[in-house]
Amino acid sequence: MTACDLLRCVRQSGYDLFDSLTKDIFIGSIIYGVPSFEITTRAFDDRPRKSKTIRRKHLKLTSYSKEEVETRARTTGFRLVLDGQQRITSIYRALKGADEVWFITKPDEELSYDDFHDLSLEEVLSEYSGQESSSSLSFRLSDVYETMVKAYLQEDIQEKFFQKLVFIQGKSPEEQKELFRQYVFFSRKIQDSFKAEKLLSYYLLDTTSEKFTLFFERSNSKSVQLKFIDILAAKLYAGFNLKSHITEFESRYPNYELNREIIVRAIAYIVSEGRSIDKTFILTKLNHEHFDSYWVELCEQYKRVLDFLYENHLIISQSWMPYENMIIPMMIFLRELKGDFCRMSEAQLRFVKYWYWASVFSQRYTGASNETIIQDSHILEAIARERKITDKSFFFKLKSQVEDPAELSSFTKKASAVYRGILNLINYSASGLPDWSSTRKLGFNSRLDDHHVFPKDYLSKIYKDEESVLELIDSVVNRTLIPPITNIQIGNKAPSVYLQKLKSSNPELKNCLKEHLILEELVLGLYDLKYLEFLENRAASIYRLIKTHVLDAREGIMREFYRDPLIIGGTLKVFASYFNTDLEGILNLKTGEVTFDGQKYLTLSAAANAAIKKAKGKERHVNGWIFWKYRDEQNQEKEINHLRERIKADGSIKAESQLWLDV
Numbered sequence: 001m002t003a004c005d006l007l008r009c010v011r012q013s014g015y016d017l018f019d020s021l022t023k024d025i026f027i028g029s030i031i032y033g034v035p036s037f038e039i040t041t042r043a044f045d046d047r048p049r050k051s052k053t054i055r056r057k058h059l060k061l062t063s064y065s066k067e068e069v070e071t072r073a074r075t076t077g078f079r080l081v082l083d084g085q086q087r088i089t090s091i092y093r094a095l096k097g098a099d100e101v102w103f104i105t106k107p108d109e110e111l112s113y114d115d116f117h118d119l120s121l122e123e124v125l126s127e128y129s130g131q132e133s134s135s136s137l138s139f140r141l142s143d144v145y146e147t148m149v150k151a152y153l154q155e156d157i158q159e160k161f162f163q164k165l166v167f168i169q170g171k172s173p174e175e176q177k178e179l180f181r182q183y184v185f186f187s188r189k190i191q192d193s194f195k196a197e198k199l200l201s202y203y204l205l206d207t208t209s210e211k212f213t214l215f216f217e218r219s220n221s222k223s224v225q226l227k228f229i230d231i232l233a234a235k236l237y238a239g240f241n242l243k244s245h246i247t248e249f250e251s252r253y254p255n256y257e258l259n260r261e262i263i264v265r266a267i268a269y270i271v272s273e274g275r276s277i278d279k280t281f282i283l284t285k286l287n288h289e290h291f292d293s294y295w296v297e298l299c300e301q302y303k304r305v306l307d308f309l310y311e312n313h314l315i316i317s318q319s320w321m322p323y324e325n326m327i328i329p330m331m332i333f334l335r336e337l338k339g340d341f342c343r344m345s346e347a348q349l350r351f352v353k354y355w356y357w358a359s360v361f362s363q364r365y366t367g368a369s370n371e372t373i374i375q376d377s378h379i380l381e382a383i384a385r386e387r388k389i390t391d392k393s394f395f396f397k398l399k400s401q402v403e404d405p406a407e408l409s410s411f412t413k414k415a416s417a418v419y420r421g422i423l424n425l426i427n428y429s430a431s432g433l434p435d436w437s438s439t440r441k442l443g444f445n446s447r448l449d450d451h452h453v454f455p456k457d458y459l460s461k462i463y464k465d466e467e468s469v470l471e472l473i474d475s476v477v478n479r480t481l482i483p484p485i486t487n488i489q490i491g492n493k494a495p496s497v498y499l500q501k502l503k504s505s506n507p508e509l510k511n512c513l514k515e516h517l518i519l520e521e522l523v524l525g526l527y528d529l530k531y532l533e534f535l536e537n538r539a540a541s542i543y544r545l546i547k548t549h550v551l552d553a554r555e556g557i558m559r560e561f562y563r564d565p566l567i568i569g570g571t572l573k574v575f576a577s578y579f580n581t582d583l584e585g586i587l588n589l590k591t592g593e594v595t596f597d598g599q600k601y602l603t604l605s606a607a608a609n610a611a612i613k614k615a616k617g618k619e620r621h622v623n624g625w626i627f628w629k630y631r632d633e634q635n636q637e638k639e640i641n642h643l644r645e646r647i648k649a650d651g652s653i654k655a656e657s658q659l660w661l662d663v
Contacts, residue, residue: 015128017090018101018141021193022121022128030084034073037283038066039080040237044092063238095194097142102129103190105137116182121189134166137179139190148191154184228279229260239288240295249299255445256303259324263302266331267294269377275637277328278370284580298331301339305330308341310444314356316427316481317444322417323365326356329376336384347560351383354557357549358398360421378635388563390633395558400550405543409535412474414450419476423450425545426480430515436486439508450479453518453538454531457492462529469531477539478531480516496525517541565633574628574640576608581615585628587640594628604628604640 020027043060064072072078081088094101106126113119132138143161146152152160162168162183168176233242242260249258264286265277271290272281305327309315321327333352337343344352355376359365364372379389389395402408402418411419427433432441442448452459456473463469472478490498499522503509510520517538521527527534572587574594585596585607593600594607597614601607604624611627612620625641632638 015101017087018094018103018128019125022103022125024122027087030081030088032079032081032084034078035069035080035231035235035283036066037069037235038238038287039064039069040234041080044089047098061237094141095145097140097146100130101141102132103139103141103144103186104129104133105139105186107136117185121186121193124186132166137167137182137186138165139183139187141190144187144190145194147187148194157184157187229264232264232282235283236286236288236291240291242291245291245295245299253303256306257318258299258302259327262324262327262331263295263298265373266298266302266328267291269328269332269374270294270335274374274378274381274635276370277373297335297339301331301334302327304339304341305334308334312353313428313430313432314353315424316433316442317446317448320420320424320448320481322360322420322424325365325373326359326376328373329380332377333380333384336381345386348383348386351557351561352380353549354553355380355398357421357425357546358400358554360417360424361400361402361546361550362398363401363417364397366417375636381635383561389561390563390565391636392562395554395562398554400546402543402546403551405536405539408539408542409472409475409477411476412472416476419479422476422542423479423481425549426517426542428549429517429545433481434512434515436482436502436506436509436512438506439512442481442483447484448481449484450476451482451486451490453478453480453522454495454534455490455492455498458494459531461492463531472532472535475535477535477542480518494525494528495522496528499523572630574604574630576611576627576629578612578615583611583615585611587628587630594624 017027019025040061040063043062047059064078069078090099093099103121104126105124110126111119111124116124126133126136132140140161147157147161158180162180168179171179229242236242246258246260250256264282267290268277268282268286271286271294276285306315306318308330309321310317315321330352334341359376364376375394379391379394382389408422411422413419427442434441435446452473454473459473460470486502489502499509499513503523506512510523513520513522519527519534519537522534570589572589574585574587576583583596585594587594587604592604593602594604595601596607596610599610601610604627605622606624608622608624608627609619612618612622625644626639628640629637630640630643632642
């Protein structure tokens with residue numbers, strides 16, 4: 001929203017912002033900080049309001065490097081406003097005169113006072129307006145502000161502002177004299193309100209990137225309208241216009257909705273070599289060259305992944321995908337296939353389908369942890385390279401949360417991945433769901449409703465006194481995906497009534513219902529009064545699909561794609577990050593010695609202490625087993641302590657000498 005849009009909103013709501021300021025009503029917080037990354041800023045909007053005859057100039061943009069930000073923060077108090085921009089801009093425009101905002105006093109006859117000096121601003125305020133009043137004393141905020149900053153004398157105030165007021169024209173000299181006394185007095189009161197700290201709270205956010213990203217992560221839950229992608233766009237602006245590239249994609253592919261955060265995280269994965277996709281890394285490490293290099297490629301892969309999922313019936317539409325973050329590992333997988341799913345072998349396809357359904361029904365991506373996304377990206381990378389999985393725990397993380405047909409009825413929220421997964425699995429089983437109005441398959445861009453097979457109003461009426469039934473009205477077992485027009489036609493009739501009507505226009509309705517896992521006996525009215533029996537039968541059919549594609553598939557997938565870890569010998573590259581400094585060393589697996597910065601250290605902890613001294617300039621004793629990390633056969637980042645635990649737990653992992661591991 002531009003400042004002009006904001007001021008229009010303020011005008012429509014009676015200039016509530018300024019009214020609140022006068023009445024000591026808290027108008028919110030201003031949150032600002034010093035970014036620890038390069039940034040492009042926009043000048044304050046002091047342009048004239050939009051007019052048909054005046055062409056507005058673009059606001060000046062200024063880009064600062066990370067070093068320039070640090071210098072300006074020290075020397076000029078540079079701050080980046082994170083929240084409160086609209087309020088600041090609105091107040092700024094009023095004080096600087098870009099927008100006329102007038103403080104209008106009540107008519108004298110409405111005020112009861114012996115001496116106007118006893119009146120507060122709130123008592124004398126009639127309203128705020130975009131123009132002065134001809135019947136009351138008025139104060140333009142920009143005039144009052146100018147008087148304050150330039151320290152005008154009373155004769156200057158009288159000549160520059162007071163004498164030009166419409167209200168005083170035609171008044172006698174005595175009346176003007178009294179009114180001028182009031183004008184000066186209330187001007188000072190308004191100036192005092194400009195300085196009132198209690199009206200607005202402000203908060204200087206810690207300058208570390210960790211604090212910035214933590215604020216981004218939590219901002220939505222605290223009703224702060226701040227989007228991480230907007231901050232990233234400002235960071236990249238000097239070399240890469242993120243928003244214009246997003247618009248370009250959406251113009252080229254109008255039937256696809258671009259989740260820009262997925263593209264950004266995929267870029268982070270590639271740049272970090274599979275180590276990090278969190279917002280701290282994105283803000284501090286990624287630059288416009290990375291986006292120039294990978295944006296177009298990854299946007300194309302994003303579209304191809306969605307096409308693959310739809311063409312293989314793993315999703316019925318983009319809007320009904322169980323977990324959008326699962327697109328990231330699939331993009332990495334596709335990238336290893338040189339951007340072409342046609343290079344996928346039948347075995348790889350088998351694994352991807354298992355991983356997809358097992359991830360959904362294990363609710364693996366609930367919470368969308370970065371660790372899960374990174375681990376699965378490494379796994380699919382290995383599968384694309386036709387390598388085996390050596391981390392047995394990965395398969396246990398794919399354990400289904402649904403292990404009994406009766407559990408299916410408890411899923412009632414469409415935001416649930418299992419809820420969405422069930423509807424997509426039915427679509428997968430049918431190789432594409434048909435519309436009930438015809439045998440036509442539902443398309444990628446079809447608008448779909450999760451229709452109640454037994455209409456909600458119908459069940460509420462028939463079972464109004466049976467709480468156990470009413471609790472199951474919204475169960476996913478009583479849902480199926482159909483276009484909204486069909487849903488509207490169904491209304492609140494008994495299943496047999498609306499199905500018979502649909503059958504008259506679609507003789508193949510029974511076959512359509514079968515593909516939706518709905519018993520054809522429903523058309524005959526045999527289940528109209530047997531809702532619980534219907535749920536039980538359909539839940540059993542849905543569970544058979546889960547059993548086939550997830551539960552029973554697991555052992556075969558493990559036999560085909562798992563192997564014991566290789567014997568470890570020789571040396572191992574170890575690394576760590578401390579105060580944004582990347583550190584690397586070589587671990588001798590026979591002796592336990594670590595070579596760091598050209599010197600050998602007898603223990604991991606000794607090497608860690610040396611590394612910290614190099615990064616921070618002072619010593620600090622830490623546990624080297626936790627400080628140093630390595631990459632396992634699956635290219636996953638693990639602590640060295642994890643290697644020790646694996647060797648203790650699994651005899652198939654051996655080092656040339658295990659004495660240093662305390663095994």
